[in-house]
Amino acid sequence: MGEESPEPASTPTGAVFLSYASQDAGAARKICDALRAAGIEVWFDQSELRGGDAWDLKIRQQIHDCRLFIPVISATSERRDEGYFRREWSLAVDRTRDMAHTRAFLVPVVIDDTPERGASVPEKFHELQWTRLPAGQTPAEFVWRVQRLLSPEPSTSKRSAASASPDSPAIGRHSRASWRSNVALLAIGGLLVLVALAYFVGDRFRASKPAAAETSSHAGAVAAPVPPAAANFAPPPYSLAVLPLINLSGDPQQEYFSDGMTEELINALSQISALKVTARTSAFAFKGKNVDVGTIARVLNVASVLEGSIRRSGNVVRVTVQLINGRDGFHVWSQDYDRGLKNVLAMQSEIATTVAQQLKATLLADEPGKIEAGGTQNTEAYDAFLLGRELIPRDGELPKSIAMLEKAVRLDPRFARAWAQLSIAYSENAATSAIPAAWFARARTAAETALKLNPQLVLAHTAMVWVASGELDWGRAIQEMQAAESLDATSPETLHARGNLDFRLGRWSDAIAATRASINRDPLRLGNYGTLSAALSASGQHKEAVQTLRQAQELEPLVDEHALITRELLLDHRPEEALVEAKLAISGFDQDEVLAMTYFALDRREDSDRLLAAIESKYGSTSSHMSDIAEIHAFRGETDVAFQWLDRALEAHDPVLSVIKGNIGTYSNINTDPRYRAILRRLKLPE
Numbered sequence: 001m002g003e004e005s006p007e008p009a010s011t012p013t014g015a016v017f018l019s020y021a022s023q024d025a026g027a028a029r030k031i032c033d034a035l036r037a038a039g040i041e042v043w044f045d046q047s048e049l050r051g052g053d054a055w056d057l058k059i060r061q062q063i064h065d066c067r068l069f070i071p072v073i074s075a076t077s078e079r080r081d082e083g084y085f086r087r088e089w090s091l092a093v094d095r096t097r098d099m100a101h102t103r104a105f106l107v108p109v110v111i112d113d114t115p116e117r118g119a120s121v122p123e124k125f126h127e128l129q130w131t132r133l134p135a136g137q138t139p140a141e142f143v144w145r146v147q148r149l150l151s152p153e154p155s156t157s158k159r160s161a162a163s164a165s166p167d168s169p170a171i172g173r174h175s176r177a178s179w180r181s182n183v184a185l186l187a188i189g190g191l192l193v194l195v196a197l198a199y200f201v202g203d204r205f206r207a208s209k210p211a212a213a214e215t216s217s218h219a220g221a222v223a224a225p226v227p228p229a230a231a232n233f234a235p236p237p238y239s240l241a242v243l244p245l246i247n248l249s250g251d252p253q254q255e256y257f258s259d260g261m262t263e264e265l266i267n268a269l270s271q272i273s274a275l276k277v278t279a280r281t282s283a284f285a286f287k288g289k290n291v292d293v294g295t296i297a298r299v300l301n302v303a304s305v306l307e308g309s310i311r312r313s314g315n316v317v318r319v320t321v322q323l324i325n326g327r328d329g330f331h332v333w334s335q336d337y338d339r340g341l342k343n344v345l346a347m348q349s350e351i352a353t354t355v356a357q358q359l360k361a362t363l364l365a366d367e368p369g370k371i372e373a374g375g376t377q378n379t380e381a382y383d384a385f386l387l388g389r390e391l392i393p394r395d396g397e398l399p400k401s402i403a404m405l406e407k408a409v410r411l412d413p414r415f416a417r418a419w420a421q422l423s424i425a426y427s428e429n430a431a432t433s434a435i436p437a438a439w440f441a442r443a444r445t446a447a448e449t450a451l452k453l454n455p456q457l458v459l460a461h462t463a464m465v466w467v468a469s470g471e472l473d474w475g476r477a478i479q480e481m482q483a484a485e486s487l488d489a490t491s492p493e494t495l496h497a498r499g500n501l502d503f504r505l506g507r508w509s510d511a512i513a514a515t516r517a518s519i520n521r522d523p524l525r526l527g528n529y530g531t532l533s534a535a536l537s538a539s540g541q542h543k544e545a546v547q548t549l550r551q552a553q554e555l556e557p558l559v560d561e562h563a564l565i566t567r568e569l570l571l572d573h574r575p576e577e578a579l580v581e582a583k584l585a586i587s588g589f590d591q592d593e594v595l596a597m598t599y600f601a602l603d604r605r606e607d608s609d610r611l612l613a614a615i616e617s618k619y620g621s622t623s624s625h626m627s628d629i630a631e632i633h634a635f636r637g638e639t640d641v642a643f644q645w646l647d648r649a650l651e652a653h654d655p656v657l658s659v660i661k662g663n664i665g666t667y668s669n670i671n672t673d674p675r676y677r678a679i680l681r682r683l684k685l686p687e
Contacts, residue, residue: 015041016146017062019088020072021080027111027136028072034138035146039248059084063091067150071125073110078120093124104149104290109133140322140331144307147246149290233327238361239302241278241326242266244287245319246309258310259284260386261319261344265306268352270491274361278302279492279522297326300523304332306355315341315379321351323358333358341382345375376418381411385418392425401425409446416457419450423463430470430655432624437653443467458487462497469504470655472684477501492522499531506661506686508539526552533564538664542572563590566598570635571665575601589619593628597635597666608636623652627660637669646679657683 016035020028032044043062063069069092096105108130116130131142242265247258263280270277278300286296293305308321322334339347376382388404391397402425408418423446430439444467450460461484468477481501484494499515515532522528533548546568549561562584569578578598585591592611599608612632619625630645649657660683670676677687
């Protein structure tokens with residue numbers, strides 16, 4: 001209920017409205033005090049004289065303006081058939097009808113053993129997961145859930161930084177449906193849609209809700225998926241997920257810093273060989289989602305979850321973290337860290353080693369030093385690095401990302417990780433540049449610098465893998481891949497790079513195995529599904545490839561996989577179904593390309609000719625589309641013309657040619673021609 005204090009000049013953003021029966025005031029006060037101690041605004045009315053038009057109007061206004069509504073459910077509320085708290089509950093439910101279904105608003109709390117089944121509460125409450133706070137005792141876990149729900153929502157762009165991985169180059173954009181976007185795109189972003197989780201994990205979720213237990217919850221306006229019984233949950237020992245740190249700075253522009261620090265903490269923990277740490281992409285998929293820790297642990301198959309908050313004031317950083325047991329939701333350990341910005345690498349090392357100790361994981365002698373390797377003590381350089389890395393996967397932000405990373409290495413020329421990240425940004429820019437060779441040359445120089453500064457930096461080796469692949473230097477790519485594997489063979493990034501390299505070299509079964517292993521470590525990273533579907537297709541498993549692409553669409557409905565699915569249906573000799581998919585494609589170029597092939601397969605030659613002529617006229621002088629045009633002609637059986645376009649693509653250094661072996665299906669009409677093998681030799685690829 002609203003607090004009887006003077007009205008603020010403006011409605012506070014993020015205020016929590018606490019609604020309870022008067023007999024439960026003592027328990028409600030404990031909840032209120034715990035939330036206020038964390039700096040959360042709580043409207044809590046303890047006035048004895050309730051009623052009257054003015055009071056009623058005030059309560060209605062507060063329910064309309066609050067950010068979260070917490071109804072306190074108890075045996076008392078069950079006994080009372082009437083009470084003003086029931087009017088408050090009704091008003092809160094009415095407000096949800098005007099909200100987006102993803103908006104978190106209702107957070108039901110039970111303060112005794114009142115059973116959820118049959119409880120006398122609005123039906124809307126039964127759609128949500130309840131949190132039990134016996135007698136109002138409020139653990140830190142619940143406070144963190146409320147803080148997370150009150151934190152600013154992340155950007156939801158098609159390739160959101162919340163779930164894209166900037167540690168791999170996105171060579172080409174996912175809206176482009178050719179193999180360039182399916183396999184060369186290594187860091188596709190996407191936000192986790194809760195209803196898709198059940199599809200992804202199959203039977204791991206049950207339709208019915210479990211009995212209420214003393215666990216914290218991200219309960220909100222949408223019901224979270226329900227995990228299986230604890231007996232069926234057996235995560236690997238010492239497995240851990242790090243959730244995005246909540247930005248408490250009060251400035252949404254500092255989101256890059258909290259996200260960057262989270263990723264740095266993930267990287268630090270990943271240096272500890274005894275720990276199995278979930279990759280950034282999968283952990284960040286839960287950012288802004290109302291999912292309880294138990295469900296997150298089960299979806300990511302981890303034994304523990306680390307979460308917390310970060311507040312930055314100038315060059316002073318305060319990080320609060322807590323470790324939660326993923327099996328039972330109980331708090332294991334928490335601590336506050338206050339450091340100057342120049343000492344954050346040491347702080348990350350301290351947090352990482354303490355987490356390992358709390359998990360009773362054995363720490364090797366050299367691992368604390370490895371955590372800080374490749375870092376910087378230059379405050380401004382570190383800040384530029386975090387911002388530059390965060391911008392890499394965002395559409396239209398690559399030039400700014402490059403500028404910030406260049407600033408970082410200019411301020412600290414010995415900042416190895418910034419050099420490696422700059423190499424990745426250069427490699428991505430090469431994919432769409434009119435002068436890809438020049439950008440790959442820059443990327444090589446940056447990667448070489450990072451390797452010279454720190455030969456033990458896995459990121460530097462994987463950055464060089466992408467550079468060497470783009471430059472068709474397969475010997476160097478294999479060498480760097482082996483170096484990365486010698487340092488960390490099971491990291492999601494290493495496995496992802498290995499799967500993609502094997503695909504380019506035509507090692508289909510190896511590519512499938514490595515990518516599936518990467519999916520096991522990073523289950524919500526869409527780029528893995530692109531590589532897997534491409535390798536399945538190249539090995540002739542077109543139905544399985546379609547299933548994989550459908551899976552990616554379920555994980556991220558915004559992803560435009562229709563053109564890729566069209567190709568698989570064509571290769572599986574299902575042109576009528578292919579036409580349906582082609583017409584659903586969003587990207588104009590991708591749709592024209594697959595329609596040209598689909599019309600040809602349907603004997604609609606004039607329609608195919610018309611689209612192909614339009615493509616050649618509009619895109620024929622663009623280096624990164626020349627191999628696409630060659631592919632259409634190859635599919636149509638026009639061998640000589642296809643090789644003419646392939647020759648042009650070679651002269652223009654079309655980066656898509658590095659995945660030409662993956663087009664084994666669409667090139668099937670020409671790949672027995674001696675000229676095709678000659679092209680493979682020019683690309684230095686195995687025949």
